[in-house]
Amino acid sequence: MAYYKRYRKLQSQLKELFSSSEDEDNSCSKVSKFNGEIPLSENADISFTLACQQQIDSSLISSSSEESDTDNDTQNSFTDDSTQEELARWATLNNITRQALNQLLEILRKRGFNLPKDARTLLQTPRHVTIKEKCGGQYSYFGIASTLQLILDANKDFVENNDFIELKINVDGIPLYKSSNEQFWPILLKFSYFRPALVALYCGKVKPESVDNFLSDFLEEYKQLSQDGLVVDGKRLGVNIISFICDAPARSFLKCIKSHTGYYACERCEIKGTWDSHVLILNSSNKCKERTDELFKLGHYEGTHQLGMSPLIQYGISCVKGFPLDYMHLICLGVTRRMLLFLMRGSRVCKLFQQQLSLLSGVLEGMSLPSEFARQPRSLAVIDRWKATEFRQYILYTSIVALKDIVSPEIYKTSLSLTVALSILLNSDSHLRNGYLSYARELLEYFVQQCDEVFGRHFVVYNVHNVVHLADDVENYQCSLNSLSAFPFENHLHIVKKLVRSSNNPISQVFKRLAEKEKKVVKLPYKDGVVLIPVLHYTNE
Incomplete structure (x- = not known):
C-alpha cells in the first residue's frame, strides 16, 4: 500500500509539473495511472514523454528502496571493509575450512551481499610459498x-x-598422522x-639429518641481530638468546x-x-664433577x-647452562609418571x-577441583592417557591428600619431599623462592636417595x-x-598441527593458515599481560 501511495503522490507532482510548463504540448498535461504508464497522444512529444516515463520509473525504484531501509542497512553493513574484516577474523580464529567459507559466501551473495566469491580473496591467502x-x-x-x-x-x-x-627457543618433533611417519x-x-611464534x-619422515644445515638459516640471522640489533619505531633493541627449552x-x-x-x-x-x-x-x-x-x-x-662440535658453540650460545632442564618432561611426564607406574x-x-x-583411584575420582585447574582428576586405570597437566596437578596438589593413609610412610614422605621442593622452585615470588632455594636443593637430593631405597x-x-x-x-x-617450562611451546605445537587439514603439502598449509591469521591480529588477555593471536609473521619467510 505504501508503494501505491508513493506512486500516486509522484503522479500528482508530475501532473502539476506538466500543467505549469508553458513550453510543452498540452497533450502531456494529462497523465494516466493505468499500469504506471503515460499514454502517448497523437501530437505528443515522444522524446519528452519517454523522459517522463523514465523519471517515474526511477522515482518508483528509489521509493521502493526507501521502504526497505532495514534490508538495505543490513546489506550495507556487510558490504563495507570493516564487516569483511570481521568475517575474515571470525573465519581465521575459528579455523573455518575454505570449503565451508565458500559455501557461506555463496549464500550471502545470493541475498545481495557484496562479498568475494572465494575464501582466499576474503582472507588474502598468499599464492606462493617458498619451500626447499x-x-x-x-x-x-x-x-x-x-x-x-x-x-x-x-x-x-x-x-x-x-x-x-x-x-x-624451542625445537621439538611432533608426528602429523597416526598412519605414517610424517613429522x-x-x-x-x-x-x-607473549606466546610462542614460528621461525x-x-x-619429513625422520628428524633432520644434519643439525648444522637445520640451524644454518636461524643461526646466521641470529648472528646479525645479536650484532646490529632490531630497529622498531626508530629504537634499537638488543636481541639475545638466553635459553633453549627442549626435551632430552x-x-x-x-x-x-x-x-x-x-x-x-x-648434561650437568x-x-x-x-x-x-x-x-x-x-x-x-x-x-x-660438574660440567x-x-x-x-x-x-x-x-x-x-x-x-x-655443536654449531651453537661458534655463535656464542651456552650448551650447558643455556639448556635448562624442562620440568614438564623431566618431572611431570618423567618422574611423577614413573612413581605411579612403579606403585x-x-x-x-x-x-x-x-x-x-x-x-x-576412588579418592582421585572423588575430588572436585576448582575451575582454575585444567582437568579434573581421573582414575589410575587410564594413567596411560594422562596428560602432562594431570601429572603436574597430581604431584603438586592431589597426591598430598590421595596418598595419605594408603601408601607406606616411606613412600608418602618421598613423594611429599618432591612436592614441597617443586612448590618452592615454582614460586613466582623471587624473595621467597631464593630464601628457600637451599632447602629445596636438599629436598631434591633426599628424594633421589630415598627413591633408591623405596622404589x-x-x-x-x-x-x-x-x-x-x-x-x-x-x-x-x-x-x-x-x-623455563615447555608447556607454552607444547600448546603452540598443538595449534600448528591442527592447521594441517590434508596430507598434501603440510608446510604450505601451515604457512597459508598462519599468513591469513596474522593479517587479523587480535589482542586477548594472558597471564602477565597481553598476547597476540597469532604471533606469527611471514613476509617472504
Whole structure:
C-alpha cells in the first residue's frame, strides 16, 4: 500500500509539473495511472514523454528502496571493509575450512551481499610459498626479525619500556598422522609474556639429518641481530638468546651429545651410568664433577659425552647452562609418571595391592577441583592417557591428600619431599623462592636417595637423577621453573598441527593458515599481560 501511495503522490507532482510548463504540448498535461504508464497522444512529444516515463520509473525504484531501509542497512553493513574484516577474523580464529567459507559466501551473495566469491580473496591467502628440500625433507624458513617485528608493531608499550629482547627457543618433533611417519620439526621462539611464534618448519619422515644445515638459516640471522640489533619505531633493541627449552632427545640433537640412554648422558655432571636388566641406572653416593661451558666449547667431553662440535658453540650460545632442564618432561611426564607406574606395576618393594590401588583411584575420582585447574582428576586405570597437566596437578596438589593413609610412610614422605621442593622452585615470588632455594636443593637430593631405597635401584634413571640439578637452573636464571617450562611451546605445537587439514603439502598449509591469521591480529588477555593471536609473521619467510 505504501508503494501505491508513493506512486500516486509522484503522479500528482508530475501532473502539476506538466500543467505549469508553458513550453510543452498540452497533450502531456494529462497523465494516466493505468499500469504506471503515460499514454502517448497523437501530437505528443515522444522524446519528452519517454523522459517522463523514465523519471517515474526511477522515482518508483528509489521509493521502493526507501521502504526497505532495514534490508538495505543490513546489506550495507556487510558490504563495507570493516564487516569483511570481521568475517575474515571470525573465519581465521575459528579455523573455518575454505570449503565451508565458500559455501557461506555463496549464500550471502545470493541475498545481495557484496562479498568475494572465494575464501582466499576474503582472507588474502598468499599464492606462493617458498619451500626447499633440506635435511632429508621439506624446509621453510620464516625469519626471526619479521616475526619479532609483527609482535612489536602491535605492542608499542614493550618497545618503550625495554631495551633488550631475551629469546627462549624451542625445537621439538611432533608426528602429523597416526598412519605414517610424517613429522614436523619446528623452531619456535618466545620472549616476555607473549606466546610462542614460528621461525622455521621442517617436515619429513625422520628428524633432520644434519643439525648444522637445520640451524644454518636461524643461526646466521641470529648472528646479525645479536650484532646490529632490531630497529622498531626508530629504537634499537638488543636481541639475545638466553635459553633453549627442549626435551632430552631434542637437546641431544642440538648439542651433539649422547642420548639419555648413554653411559655419560647427564648434561650437568660427569656421572657414569651402569646397565642392569636393560635399564641404565644413574645413581652415585658421591657427588660428581660438574660440567662447564668452557670445557664443552673446547670439546673436552668428546668420546664420552659429546659426539661432535655443536654449531651453537661458534655463535656464542651456552650448551650447558643455556639448556635448562624442562620440568614438564623431566618431572611431570618423567618422574611423577614413573612413581605411579612403579606403585601399580613395579616390584614387590613398592607395588601396591589391588585394594590399595582401587582406593587411591576412588579418592582421585572423588575430588572436585576448582575451575582454575585444567582437568579434573581421573582414575589410575587410564594413567596411560594422562596428560602432562594431570601429572603436574597430581604431584603438586592431589597426591598430598590421595596418598595419605594408603601408601607406606616411606613412600608418602618421598613423594611429599618432591612436592614441597617443586612448590618452592615454582614460586613466582623471587624473595621467597631464593630464601628457600637451599632447602629445596636438599629436598631434591633426599628424594633421589630415598627413591633408591623405596622404589629400588632400577628406579633411578636419567630423569630421576636430573632432579638434583633443577635448583641450579632456578638459581642460574633467577626465575621460577614455570618460566623455563615447555608447556607454552607444547600448546603452540598443538595449534600448528591442527592447521594441517590434508596430507598434501603440510608446510604450505601451515604457512597459508598462519599468513591469513596474522593479517587479523587480535589482542586477548594472558597471564602477565597481553598476547597476540597469532604471533606469527611471514613476509617472504
